[in-house]
Amino acid sequence: MHGIDLTIIWAIIIAFGIMMYVLMDGFDLGVGILFPFAPDEDARDVMMNSVAPVWDGNETWLILGGAGLLAAFPLVYSVLLPALYIGVFLMLAGLIFRGVAFEFRFKAERSRNLWNWAFAGGSMVAAFAQGAVVGAYIEGFNTVDGRYVGGPLDWLSPFTVLTGLGLVAGYALLGSTWLVLKTEGYIQQWVRRLAPWLLLVVLGVFAAVSVWTPLVDPSAFERWFSVLRLIWIFPALALLSAWLVWRGVRRQHHATPFMATMAMFAFTYFGLLVTKWPYVVPPNYTLWDAASAPGSQLFLLIGVLFVIPVILAYTAWTYWVFRGKVRAGEGYH
Numbered sequence: 001m002h003g004i005d006l007t008i009i010w011a012i013i014i015a016f017g018i019m020m021y022v023l024m025d026g027f028d029l030g031v032g033i034l035f036p037f038a039p040d041e042d043a044r045d046v047m048m049n050s051v052a053p054v055w056d057g058n059e060t061w062l063i064l065g066g067a068g069l070l071a072a073f074p075l076v077y078s079v080l081l082p083a084l085y086i087g088v089f090l091m092l093a094g095l096i097f098r099g100v101a102f103e104f105r106f107k108a109e110r111s112r113n114l115w116n117w118a119f120a121g122g123s124m125v126a127a128f129a130q131g132a133v134v135g136a137y138i139e140g141f142n143t144v145d146g147r148y149v150g151g152p153l154d155w156l157s158p159f160t161v162l163t164g165l166g167l168v169a170g171y172a173l174l175g176s177t178w179l180v181l182k183t184e185g186y187i188q189q190w191v192r193r194l195a196p197w198l199l200l201v202v203l204g205v206f207a208a209v210s211v212w213t214p215l216v217d218p219s220a221f222e223r224w225f226s227v228l229r230l231i232w233i234f235p236a237l238a239l240l241s242a243w244l245v246w247r248g249v250r251r252q253h254h255a256t257p258f259m260a261t262m263a264m265f266a267f268t269y270f271g272l273l274v275t276k277w278p279y280v281v282p283p284n285y286t287l288w289d290a291a292s293a294p295g296s297q298l299f300l301l302i303g304v305l306f307v308i309p310v311i312l313a314y315t316a317w318t319y320w321v322f323r324g325k326v327r328a329g330e331g332y333h
Contacts, residue, residue, distance in 0.1 A: 030175020032123025094126030131167025135160030166205030
């Protein structure tokens with residue numbers, strides 16, 4: 001492996017795993033966020049059935065990204081976990097609540113409303129926590145000699161609240177366009193009416209975060225306007241994707257709004273990565289500062305290169321088997 005930078009390879013793998021998690025689990029979190037606003041209980045049945053076959057497989061990417069991060073960049077864990085302990089706990093608690101609600105809601109009769117709120121609340125809390133963690137990453141962490149020296153609530157600030165609420169809106173948009181793809185009739189018409197409003201909220205948060213970011217991270221301004229001017233291609237492509245979402249909804253397309261929303265998320269994610277490159281624990285530690293020993297990276301890489309194709313194949317097969325529209329009275333359960 002002489003001449004190959006294993007740190008870069010691992011950075012690509014983990015970035016890919018996180019992106020797949022955001023895209024795959026984002027829409028089923030979005031379905032949960034929209035749950036309280038559904039027209040009726042039959043619509044909620046259809047909404048849940050649309051994601052029931054795939055939601056647990058989607059979260060495989062979270063495990064891959066988290067485990068890979070621990071193995072390849074242990075310094076990240078030693079800094080980020082103390083800094084984000086409460087945020088990560090809230091995210092996991094939200095995911096647990098919604099996971100339990102998947103199984104209990106279909107069996108419950110008198111307590112079904114309780115499980116509706118568990119599913120919706122868990123989805124909202126998990127989405128907000130993920131967005132707040134992203135905001136904390138943009139702000140950076142207070143470290144000394146590779147240790148986090150800030151407080152347990154430093155991750156919670158006006159900026160991270162904005163990014164948290166922004167991701168809730170973004171996941172709701174992703175969920176609404178997923179439902180455009182997977183439903184029909186009055187449910188589809190409901191989410192068609194909702195999607196443009198969610199898109200406006202997401203674009204508003206996108207603009208606010210773009211203006212606010214140089215204030216919390218002055219190096220971002222220099223990168224955007226001098227060092228990495230090509231970075232503007234990512235927000236430009238994100239805006240183009242947003243226009244395709246709006247156009248697809250207006251023209252009553254089925255797949256275009258969902259695919260364009262995923263593209264909007266992907267381009268925004270790439271823009272964030274380029275803005276922070278090569279810092280994995282901003283503002284002080286680069287990928288190479290945080291990396292584990294090359295021998296450890298190589299040993300783990302061999303296993304991961306076998307696992308990723310299996311996950312991709314299983315994911316593709318699952319979506320193929322459960323393709324098509326979901327109708328009332330039909331579904332995974």
